[in-house]
Amino acid sequence: MKNWDTLEADLDLILDRHFTGGRNGCKIDKVILHHNGGNLSGEGCYQVWQTREASAHYQVDANGGVTQLVWDSDTAWHAGNYQANCTSIGIEHADISTNPWQIGDATLDNGAHLTAAVCKFYGLGRPQYGKNVFFHKDFSPTECPASIAGSQRDAYMRRAQEWYDKMTGNKPAAPAKPAAKPSTPAKKSTETVAREVIAGQWGNGDDRMNRLRKAGYDAAAVQNRVNALLGASTPSPNVDLNALADAVIRGDYGNGAERQRRLGSNYAAVQAIVNRRMGW
Numbered sequence: 626m627k628n629w630d631t632l633e634a635d636l637d638l639i640l641d642r643h644f645t646g647g648r649n650g651c652k653i654d655k656v657i658l659h660h661n662g663g664n665l666s667g668e669g670c671y672q673v674w675q676t677r678e679a680s681a682h683y684q685v686d687a688n689g690g691v692t693q694l695v696w697d698s699d700t701a702w703h704a705g706n707y708q709a710n711c712t713s714i715g716i717e718h719a720d721i722s723t724n725p726w727q728i729g730d731a732t733l734d735n736g737a738h739l740t741a742a743v744c745k746f747y748g749l750g751r752p753q754y755g756k757n758v759f760f761h762k763d764f765s766p767t768e769c770p771a772s773i774a775g776s777q778r779d780a781y782m783r784r785a786q787e788w789y790d791k792m793t794g795n796k797p798a799a800p801a802k803p804a805a806k807p808s809t810p811a812k813k814s815t816e817t818v819a820r821e822v823i824a825g826q827w828g829n830g831d832d833r834m835n836r837l838r839k840a841g842y843d844a845a846a847v848q849n850r851v852n853a854l855l856g857a858s859t860p861s862p863n864v865d866l867n868a869l870a871d872a873v874i875r876g877d878y879g880n881g882a883e884r885q886r887r888l889g890s891n892y893a894a895v896q897a898i899v900n901r902r903m904g905w
């Protein structure tokens with residue numbers, strides 16, 4: 626991973642088919658684990674899912690490399706169950722042995738690390754099977770994820786918990802007192818904040834923009850990144866963004882969610898101009 630804290634994969638190979646855009650209003654509350662039933666690279670998964678009507682958010686290859694194939698904000702087709710797909714992040718793992726099924730050490734270590742990172746990022750708590758981590762076979766008649774649900778299950782879950790504790794500073798035996806609040810909170814990257822926005826942590830509309838600004842972030846830049854992550858179309862070049870910004874400042878487009886809805890794909894670009902003119 627390029628960044629475990631912000632869930633930036635080593636490689637993004639985003640599919641243009643075989644997933645559902647958005648989350649249908651569902652909240653991410655679990656990780657669902659899979660095995661490839663073979664030894665695939667991220668590129669290999671991408672090729673297979675060109676024709677097979679399936680997908681997952683992440684693939685962990687035999688070297689531990691992580692590829693993102695469906696953005697977290699979209700619904701991947703991996704659990705054979707729509708409700709489970711809507712509410713989960715699907716992680717695939719390459720097998721290094723087929724008889725018996727087995728994943729390699731690097732795959733186990735980085736897969737468990739990714740599971741922990743997803744649990745941390747979406748506020749799901751310490752990874753625990755049956756609570757926030759599940760297997761494909763819990764939702765469909767399949768043996769998937771093979772060894773991850775069998776001979777390697779305990780090792781995988783133990784490692785995921787170790788990574789989670791390391792990432793959060795959690796002391797499972799004797800919980801540490803919450804650290805004193807630093808006087809100047811550390812600033813997060815635009816990418817991190819954009820993903821928090823998508824996870825619903827910053828509210829909507831004007832409220833979101835105000836909160837971002839108060840926290841010292843470039844609200845327009847964050848919103849632009851959110852739009853990019855959500856696959857929002859780029860503004861049409863035929864639209865006069867400056868004229869739209871004038872109309873917004875005149876009040877023709879209302880405020881908050883209404884303004885966002887009426888400006889559609891031009892919202893971020895127009896709002897950025899408005900912000901600049903208003904000196905925000």
Ligand SMILES: [Zn+2]
Pocket residue numbers: 658659660703761769770
């Ligand atoms: Zn599976």
